[in-house]
Amino acid sequence: NRQFYLASRPAAEPTSEEVPFRDVPLCEPEQGEVVIRNMYISLDPAIRGWMSDLSNYIEPIEIGEPIRSSVIGRVVKSNSEQLSEGDVVLAVGAWERYTTAQAAAVTRLDESAGIPLSSFLGIIGPTGLTAYFGLLDVGKPQAGETVLVSAAAGAVGSTVGQIAKLKGCRVVGIAGSDDKCAWITDELGFDDAINYKTCGDLEAAIRGACPQGVDIYFDNVGGDILDAALMCMNKHARIAVCGWISTYNEADAPGPRNLWQMVAKSLKVQGFVVIDYVDRFAEGIEQLAEWLMAGKLQYREEIVDDLDNILPTFLKLFDGSNQGKLITRIPEE
Numbered sequence: 001n002r003q004f005y006l007a008s009r010p011a012a013e014p015t016s017e018e019v020p021f022r023d024v025p026l027c028e029p030e031q032g033e034v035v036i037r038n039m040y041i042s043l044d045p046a047i048r049g050w051m052s053d054l055s056n057y058i059e060p061i062e063i064g065e066p067i068r069s070s071v072i073g074r075v076v077k078s079n080s081e082q083l084s085e086g087d088v089v090l091a092v093g094a095w096e097r098y099t100t101a102q103a104a105a106v107t108r109l110d111e112s113a114g115i116p117l118s119s120f121l122g123i124i125g126p127t128g129l130t131a132y133f134g135l136l137d138v139g140k141p142q143a144g145e146t147v148l149v150s151a152a153a154g155a156v157g158s159t160v161g162q163i164a165k166l167k168g169c170r171v172v173g174i175a176g177s178d179d180k181c182a183w184i185t186d187e188l189g190f191d192d193a194i195n196y197k198t199c200g201d202l203e204a205a206i207r208g209a210c211p212q213g214v215d216i217y218f219d220n221v222g223g224d225i226l227d228a229a230l231m232c233m234n235k236h237a238r239i240a241v242c243g244w245i246s247t248y249n250e251a252d253a254p255g256p257r258n259l260w261q262m263v264a265k266s267l268k269v270q271g272f273v274v275i276d277y278v279d280r281f282a283e284g285i286e287q288l289a290e291w292l293m294a295g296k297l298q299y300r301e302e303i304v305d306d307l308d309n310i311l312p313t314f315l316k317l318f319d320g321s322n323q324g325k326l327i328t329r330i331p332e333e
């Protein structure tokens with residue numbers, strides 16, 4: 001069983017010295033366990049956070065442990081009455097070919113429903129649910145309001161913008177290339193887009209694209225983009241703090257400079273993690289699936305068939321070269 005593991009904690013972008021691979025023998029499942037042959041491994045920015053031992057919403061990955069990740073795979077050995085060989089499941093696994101898990105802790109997926117399995121990691125999985133609950137429950141958009149979203153062509157951001165449009169908002173996205181900006185305006189229906197790498201004065205660009213000011217900023221990146229957005233918020237506006245990807249590889253990233261706008265504009269700034277909403281996942285999945293079936297939501301996935309290069313693939317999240325939800329696939333033989 002090939003698996004990538006944490007040899008030491010990275011201080012910057014993780015390298016193959018900190019995240020090497022090893023081949024370990026495959027164990028027989030103990031009572032209540034199943035062995036899953038992984039097909040899809042979800043690559044999420046959060047994994048970078050789990051490589052650190054700073055306080056977080058779940059335990060860090062311990063040194064020597066495989067790199068934790070959501071996976072979808074097929075049960076190949078079962079020592080549980082709940083699951084049979086051949087079942088397809090969603091599990092907390094790792095960057096590895098085979099995962100051993102408690103049967104009670106995995107979710108069986110219905111392969112016959114015709115839904116692409118990878119979408120259970122993306123649009124109707126954790127990323128779609130993050131957009132859904134973060135925007136609707138934390139941001140609380142009202143028709144006619146202006147919603148600004150960063151990493152707007154990414155898995156979470158592109159879904160946030162489309163849901164905000166469904167709620168009748170004016171939506172402006174910030175993204176890192178002209179192609180991404182064209183995709184979100186021309187294909188997804190965003191009202192405007194800003195390429196933060198080429199726009200020059202970002203604060204001025206946001207003011208130009210949001211003439212009525214910003215009522216909700218859905219923050220995926222933190223850093224300079226958050227600082228610029230803070231200066232454009234309306235009185236009583238909200239910021240949904242979803243992620244700060246611009247800082248994940250920097251141990252000494254400077255904090256935001258313009259947080260005083262929270263006072264000046266009576267802002268409500270709220271962080272959240274999608275697992276806060278685990279009791280309402282069924283509601284979120286149902287609504288996302290309905291919009292999807294009705295053609296009201298679009299998404300992109302970048303699926304890379306290369307377990308051996310999973311680390312360089314993961315790093316695409318940090319240089320912006322991923323096109324939507326990023327997944328490593330291990331094709332079935």
Ligand code: NDP
Pocket residue numbers: 043044045046126127130151152153154155156157174175176177180220221223225241242243244245246247272273274275316317318319320321322324325326
């Ligand atoms: P994306 O598909 O959005 O990929 C990450 C994108 O972030 C890149 O494509 C890049 O887009 C952008 N980015 C990377 N580095 C920077 C930087 N320094 N400055 C600005 N933008 C940058 O990933 P996800 O949709 O999976 O995740 C998006 C955010 O949501 C992350 O912060 C993640 O941690 C967070 N998240 C939070 C969850 C929660 O429960 N709170 C759950 C899931 C995700 P570009 O080309 O535009 O720069």
